[in-house]
Amino acid sequence: MGNQVEKLTHLNYKEVPTADPTGMDRDEGPRIGVSYIFSNDDDELEQQQDSVHDLGGEHPALQPYDPQLHEVECSVYYRDECIYQKSFSEEDTQPEEGDEGGWGHLSTYTPENLLNRCKPGDLVEFVCQAQYPHWVVYVGDFQVVHLHRLEVVNSFLTDASQGRRGRIANQLYRYKPLSPAVVVRNALEQVGCKDRDLSWRNSECFAAWCRYGKREFKIGGELRIGKQPYRLQIRLGDKRSHTLEFQSLEDLIMEKRRNDQIGRAAVIQELSSHLQAAEEEEEEEEDRHHHPGAQTAVE
Numbered sequence: 382m383g384n385q386v387e388k389l390t391h392l393n394y395k396e397v398p399t400a401d402p403t404g405m406d407r408d409e410g411p412r413i414g415v416s417y418i419f420s421n422d423d424d425e426l427e428q429q430q431d432s433v434h435d436l437g438g439e440h441p442a443l444q445p446y447d448p449q450l451h452e453v454e455c456s457v458y459y460r461d462e463c464i465y466q467k468s469f470s471e472e473d474t475q476p477e478e479g480d481e482g483g484w485g486h487l488s489t490y491t492p493e494n495l496l497n498r499c500k501p502g503d504l505v506e507f508v509c510q511a512q513y514p515h516w517v518v519y520v521g522d523f524q525v526v527h528l529h530r531l532e533v534v535n536s537f538l539t540d541a542s543q544g545r546r547g548r549i550a551n552q553l554y555r556y557k558p559l560s561p562a563v564v565v566r567n568a569l570e571q572v573g574c575k576d577r578d579l580s581w582r583n584s585e586c587f588a589a590w591c592r593y594g595k596r597e598f599k600i601g602g603e604l605r606i607g608k609q610p611y612r613l614q615i616r617l618g619d620k621r622s623h624t625l626e627f628q629s630l631e632d633l634i635m636e637k638r639r640n641d642q643i644g645r646a647a648v649i650q651e652l653s654s655h656l657q658a659a660e661e662e663e664e665e666e667e668d669r670h671h672h673p674g675a676q677t678a679v680e
Contacts, residue, residue, distance in 0.1 A: 446546055448487055451510050453640045453648050454616040457633060464630075465554050468616075486553075489546035492539045496523055498549060499538070502561030504588050506550040507542050513642045516550065516588035517541050518568040526568035528587040532575035533568075556593040567591040585634060597630040605629055613637060615648065623652050 449469045457465035469487065489508060490498065499505065501521040506514050517527035517538070525538045551558070558564065568591045574580075580599045581587035590598040597603055609626035611633045616622050627633040640648045 446489060446508070446510060448489060448508070451644050452487075452508070453637075453645050455637065455640070456614045456616075457630075457637070458612040458614065459630070460610050463555060467553060486551075487548060489548050491546060492542040492544075495542075495547050495549070496538060500561065502558075502564035502592070504550040504592055505538070505547050506553075506585075507545040507547040508641075509545040511642065511644060512545070513583070513638050514585065515541070515543075515545070516584040518564065518588050518591045520565045520568055526572055526591075528579070528581055528584040531579060533571040533573065533579070533587065535569070535572050550588075551592075554589055554593065556595060558592050559594050563594075564592045567594065582631060582635065583638060585638065586631065598634075600631065602631065603629040605632070615640070615652065617649055617652060 452467065454468050455466075456463055456468070467487065495505060499519040501519060503519045505517050505519055505525065507517070508514050515527070517525035517536075519525050519538065520535075523537055523539075524535060525541050526533060526535050527541055528534075529536070529541070559567070568588075571587070571591075581590060582600055586598040589595075595602075605628040607628075609628050611627040611630055613625045613627065613633050613636060614622050615625070625633075625636065627636070643651075
């Protein structure tokens with residue numbers, strides 16, 4: 382994972398089979414990959430949300446939420462191909478009918494409003510400040526299937542939202558989707574799967590796997606050996622960006638979700654401090670190169 386090693390906690394490792402149970406990965410045979418266990422997890426999010434409700438805290442849906450203010454603009458590349466993009470630029474966010482906020486497909490809506498927009502097979506991303514995004518698969522009849530507290534469950538959309546605003550997330554990943562019927566079937570067939578039988582690290586990986594059928598979204602779906610073909614390009618504003626490299630899509634998604642959880646301001650501050658330190662180190666190295674006797678004279 383290159384320069385991400387310091388940010389990820391590897392509690393233990395295990396080898397897991399990676400053949401797709403639905404048989405959709407017909408292009409290659411089963412692969413074995415190393416599965417990394419991370420400290421940051423959706424379970425921590427769920428516990429925090431319950432504590433807010435138990436303590437009578439303000440309902441997240443009642444808090445103001447501006448996607449452009451809180452969310453990190455980024456693009457994901459596999460080698461030279463863009464496979465995911467979240468951008469608030471005008472050319473990337475065309476207004477939609479009934480658009481709330483003018484952000485096109487990135488606009489967020491109340492759970493009740495989403496029910497009028499969702500179609501079976503759609504992915505929905507629920508968002509709230511300082512929380513991990515929660516992804517679900519809409520399967521019809523006001524219901525969704527999602528990974529919740531280490532179990533794939535079937536819930537009403539309004540219950541799964543836990544009061545958060547959400548968006549239809551079909552346009553974020555650029556893979557070719559499966560048919561709506563197959564997406565729904567993939568989701569429903571996994572209901573009841575839990576704990577060690579799970580093949581996904583978080584709700585986003587599960588929902589994306591249901592829609593696109595790619596093993597890259599599964600635990601150990603790729604070998605973490607050799608080169609780092611995935612790149613996460615984070616926009617810092619003013620035409621500046623910073624790129625992180627990863628050996629697997631799963632690892633990249635974990636970092637992307639961490640950025641979503643800590644928020645745009647914190648990510649920019651974190652990266653700015655890192656870049657400033659790197660620039661200062663480069664300047665010192667250049668000074669030593671151009672003035673090799675400077676250090677000796679001081680001593």
